[in-house]
Amino acid sequence: MGDFWVFGYGSLIWRPGFAHVETRRARLYGFRRSLCVRSYRHRGTEQRPGLVLGLDRGGSCVGLAFRVPGGLRDEVVTYLRERELVTHVYLERMLPVSLDGGERVSALTYVVDRKHAQYAGSLDAEEAAGIVSGAVGYSGPNEDYVLNTVAHLKGLRIRDPWLEDVASRLHSPG
DSSP: OOOEEEEESSHHHHOOOSOOSEEEEEEEEEEEEEEEEEESSSSOOSSSOEEEEEEEEEEEEEEEEEEEOGGGHHHHHHHHHHHHOSSSOEEEEEEEEEETTSOEEEEEEEEEOTTSTTBOOOOOHHHHHHHHTTOEETTEEHHHHHHHHHHHHHHTTOOOHHHHHHHHHHHSOO
16 A cells, blocks of 8 residues: 545644645645534534534635555554544545645545534634634634634635635624
8 A cells, every 4th residue: 555645624734643744735626615513522512512624515625635654544544533533524535636736646535424413504704703703612712723724724825715704703893
């Protein structure tokens, strides 16, 4: 088994948590980054859910692709499954991504399961900001998650106008 790629679009960008030997900017077509997953533990509670990112159908998403040595496949896939599939709101898929420079590779990717109870659907920026604002879970305030993601994306010169709109609404009331 040779090297393989993992596509990151949210917290995997700033906290991959697994060994890799190369990181490249990449675009996944057919899915967009969206705050479409209700969080009942890490960024919210059952009584006051927060929102975390998922890859939802439509559009495209620029993120990072991480090349993992084939010898670490089992270890990395086990880690990612423990991290991403806790509540099974994500579906594990091998999908084609375009790396910077045009090369296309197949990457391990986690997309939202629209049939799952945690799927929040397509929200506008105002609705998403209202849900995020004030939600706190085991991993801290939901606002921190959104603002940290936007800051890391900007640092990588990756624009996400919708997520930036959500973040700007967290800074100013109403």
